[in-house]
Amino acid sequence: MEVAGNQIRVQSIVQDGKVVVPPQYVQPPETRPQRNVEKRNNNYIPTPPVIDLSNVNFVHEQLERACQEWGAFHVINHGVPVELLDEMRRVSRSFFENCSMDQKLSYACDPNSPASEGYGSRMLVASNDNVLDWRDYYDHTILYPFPAETHPSGPTFRPITVKELLDRKVVAEYSDRMNALAEKLLGLISESLGRSSSCIKDVVGEFYQNITVSYYPPCPQPELTLGLQSHSDFGAITLLIQDDVGGLEVSKDGEWIFVNPLCDAIFVILADQTEIITNGQYKSAQHRAITNAKHARLSVATFHDPAKTKTISPAFDPPKYRPVMYGDYVSSWYTTGPEGKRNMDALVL
């Protein structure tokens, strides 16, 4: 088994041919995945809405409903070429499947620093992780609202990373398209609340953008594990694509709902800062990933976040959430762990 800075990558456990999941990956009974089908006595299984962005007459209404009921939804006719989504999936997968473990470990993230860029497996710093996720990831920050040279870990950070590992052209184009789509969606979402299109973006300010590729190797005991523990994303808005394996679930009315993988669509996840800014009219979506025994699964999540120094507060009166400096919110998320939406709950007035 290969270890870097005491960090084991799940892929190396699988390559060792283990048929039993190591104990640190075993979830307690209350957080293990359960198949909804078994619990339901009728055949109706809700599924997150699919919103056609070209349908300008209905889009605000549909967004309002989706944001109130789910905090997450698919968009189609989003203007991003499907070939680009496929290319992004392809270059992302090639890192995990075509590089040797030694090559991958040369991009290892810093195990002692939360959210550090690079190849990792643990979500939280070692001392805060109770049960480990059955997931490896490659995390990198793409956009900074100021020149790269002035940022210590900007895109010049290990330039080889982006160049060699993920085809620069594909990632650059993907990043730009996601940035534009995130902005457009926050505009439409603001309008769906009867405000001007810049309402949410005015509070967020310029986006910081981070792309995390998650790779979930097949798991010998999927009923005992989670690919990614229950959480809500801490930024403003997340745009996610996945392959056709499936494993993402969102929480709705206390139940975990499987998100059907739609390869042409982009899955939109409202994150915590949008919940604060909309004063809870729209809630961030709690979600998680489950594993399966047969297939490796890939997702690419693009996060759009405020600057760490930005103070986020509700844009509606009377405020139902305490203002918070974004950097403090992120630190608390990584220190205490997400545990569903515990960090968001702590801000409710």
Ligand SMILES: O=C(O)CCC(=O)C(=O)O
């Ligand atoms: O793999 C997935 O579908 C979920 C990924 C996710 O929630 C995240 O990276 O925050």
Ligand SMILES: [Fe+2]
């Ligand atoms: Fe997430």
